Amino acid sequence: MMISETLNCGAIVTTSQKGKGDLIPRAKGAAKLLRIPYVERKRLSLANLQANHKNKDILIFSQKGPQLFTGEGKAHEFHLSMAQLRLIAYDRGETDHLVEALGPEAISSFLDCTAGLGSDSLVVAYAKRSCKKMVALEGNPLLAYITNYGLRHFVHENDTVTAALRRIQVCAVRFETFLQRAKDDSFDVVYFDPMFEVPVTESPQFLSLRGHLVESGFTEAILREAKRVAKERVIVKERPFSSIFQTMEPDELLGGKYSRVAYGVYKVKG
Template sequence: MTIVTVSQKATVEECREAEAVAKCLALPYEERRERSLPTMQKIYGADDILVITKKGPQLYTGEGKEHTFHLSMAQLRLLRLQRGGVDHLAEAVGDEPLESFLDCTVGLGADSLIVSYVHPECPRYIGLEGVPALAYITNYGCRHFTHKEHAVTAALRRLQIVAMRYEQFLAQQWENSIDVIYFDPMFEVPVKESPQFTGLRGHLVESGFTADTLRRALAVARRKVIVKERPFAQLFQTMRPTRLLGGKYSRVAYGVYEKGATMWND
């Protein structure tokens, strides 16, 4: 369970804002009353706490573990692109102009930011996040974070974050309605060194990626579906992609499933 509260010494306006956020996300709001976050976590049996502060929202998941919006590894990827380097997700999406892009597991927003930066012509970027509190934080960052480079800020502003599970969203879409659909599910074998997920492990939606999910996504997609996983993942053995992209020594790979070209081993 997630609860919503405010920082210590919050103003009346901040308390009202927190109550409004809680109502919007259908989460309980609890007054802070000078209590520590670990104490509130114990009293209310909360898995995590969304804290509304004057500097922006924070997601508290345990003692010493707080998540706020940041560019994470996307900043290094942006620098690589600006220097003429290759980004494997951008390569998987391709150079053809986009009209729509759906990130089914937007999380911290890093992957969608890269695609939006490379394809500024695309008018429709949707990022789905199944954890409402995380969706709120990522959406807040996309609306308020200002980068020193206008193109990066503009890329963030193009992202529309929706607090919804991808299974529900895909079931509601017309076939052939979205150009490219992207998934970054929880890896079969986690990359333990990933610093951007410190404090969030165990607090994310960890539903398994299935053949039925891929089939539905391919029905909704106009061009392709892209799935990020470890190069040796069983997923890529049972649901063989059209292409598998990634660096020679990369710990992750991008499986590209072109429309009408999927090869199944299930």
């Protein structure tokens, strides 16, 4: 079950044009949970429906599952994204730099402060199978709803991947709020993948979402809170040349020689 503390998020809920069966009651249930209006589709195009409702984002219920339409590009739905390729590479014995940043030891708890599509949490859950407490935070409640749906319902041909998906719990809450309320040493690892200062333009999965996600800057105050909540380490994903790594120098900076991204490790103890 998705845990949500987010109230009205300035959006609407509807169904696909041929919505039938239980789609309407499911859409109404989501509208109630997210505290946003349910709107009958009435065969309107998404563009016209959006224009009629002040260009609000639209959560669409279809037979394929919930989708998010922002008005830019195609409607977003849950998919494994680059995680699929990373899992294949990991099984081949290739290095995944996020898994490397976690360290060789087993972990029992992991907090993903920027869940997004859930890709990084999935890689961690798959690689660290002893980790039973997997919490993923997403500040956009519509994206959180879709990601949570996928984690609960997507069935992979590899049962181990499906089991990894099911272990991840999504919370629709900003990480600033969650960290402030969390107790000391609540998680072995706390992880951040903030919006890059210099975007990687080759990331098509984010094209329709850019500008619609909760963009929180990573600051020294957030790092202090994260290190209070983490037992072992805080990991931040950014471009290797980012100002974050210049002003908050990590204990380790991991990534291939020609990698477009790097993982900064901030150790809490030792």
